[in-house]
Amino acid sequence: MIQYLTYFVLSMFVGREVISKVPQTLHTPLMSGSNAISGITIVGALVAVGMTEGPWARYLGLVALIAATINVVGGFLVTDRMLQMFKRGPVKR
């Protein structure tokens, strides 16, 4: 448990360092992109659906899998759609 807590706390610090430098212009893509990353829960859902015997775990896992996949696929795609709109202006003379 302490080991997991260590990973958690250190990752929070890494996140803070990396993300506090993201400019305001990209805050919306940051939210949708990081949200897609939080869809990493999908690997937990896959294991719940694929490896447990009981119906309880399997059906909960299936709903979780659908929700997590929406989150991951939709999140990364919509972030990509947004980011391709951000363009630099013509170089000034």
Place this chain on the structure above:
Amino acid sequence: MTIELIDLAYLVAAALFIVGLKRLQSPATARGGNQLAALGMLLAVVATLFLREILSPVEVIVGLGIGGLVGLLLARRVRMTAMPELVAAFNGFGGLASALVAAAEVVRATGWSATLTITISVLIGMVTFSGSFVAFGKLSGRISGNPLSYPGQRVVMGLVTAGAIAAMVWAMAGPAAVFAPLAPSLFGVLVLTGLALLLGILFVLPIGGADMPVVVALLNSLSGLAAAATGFVLGNTALIVSGALVGASGLILTNIMCVAMNRSLLNVLMGGFGQESDISASSVAGALDGRTATATTADDTAILLAYAQKVIIVPGYGLAVAQAQHQVRELADLLQELGVEVKYAIHPVAGRMPGHMNVLLAEANVPYDQLFEMDEINHEFETADVTLVIGANDVVNPAARHDQASPIYGMPILNVDQSRAAVVLKRSMRPGYAGVQNELFFASRTRMLFGDAKDSVTALIGEVKEV
């Protein structure tokens, strides 16, 4: 061996997430960064599927198929103006998935500490889920965006929270690993689920529209923390690391939003801000301390703009409502052809989510190097010949600087009142979200151009062409 390979794949995925987020520090590298993070996710999923040999159950294919299709359609179809509610909805799906994965572990949990992590995960995930969908309803206009408060609000919140904690304790106290409908571990989690859903609804309902940037950022953070909590349940470091990254990201944004409104998170969450606007009769009629606002016309404004050297445009939520971003870009292009320097000033809480205005203007092909953050541009208003305020209100109210009695006192604002002239595009003299009349509108250098933002800007385009 297989387990080590999976863990290795998860480590690579987590590294790709961090590098991907790092590349979001510049618009030039951001798209590649997002794709790198997506690659990391693909790697984690493929490793899980193949190395654990769980390709066979039809449920896996069904789940991935349905989820992928819905995600694809949502991402492709959504209009850019609907982005705040889509982000809220995706947060909700993430929270739901984390809570359900944790709940699926209930029957296997042995010992109170395992059940504790499950209940924490269910609590955070379900609050994120219901809270996000209330936010979705408010942002898309399906639920009234007004702050909704009721008598005894804090008492009800306190009772529901206490009930949720009691359900957590109950679930932990019960004998573990029993699958029966009334077993405390299972029943406790079910009760907790219900109360957590209620808590999420109660937490977002009282919060008004203009405070939504804080709520969306906070829910973003919670969706990450829910994934991390599920990582503790499963003993999965990929979930813990990725969840913590997202949790930290959301917290940073939440903090930026609160600082930009000079309010504490608690103050925002208590809700009801600006609902009982004490509008005196005189301010409704469009007067403040005996001064009246001066209206102007599109052709006068066009002349002002066309002969200016420097114009600053201040967009606000009204621009998003009127969907006038394309017209604004066209107007800016025209002015630039006439040799006018055009810049955009973006307040951190303009709109309904962090970065809302930037996405809207990017959609209209406004280059991001013409967009400036508050601190970058505030000293430039003095040298601006005209500032065009389009659908922004409280964030340009000079009362925030000096009127200690004002509810927005202390909030950092854009110094529009320092520019040589200001033209405010607005439907009427109705006060902004904070419920106070805006001093800027009554300043001697300010003119009001009444009407729908899109219509007004279209008229301006026509007039500028004729100058």
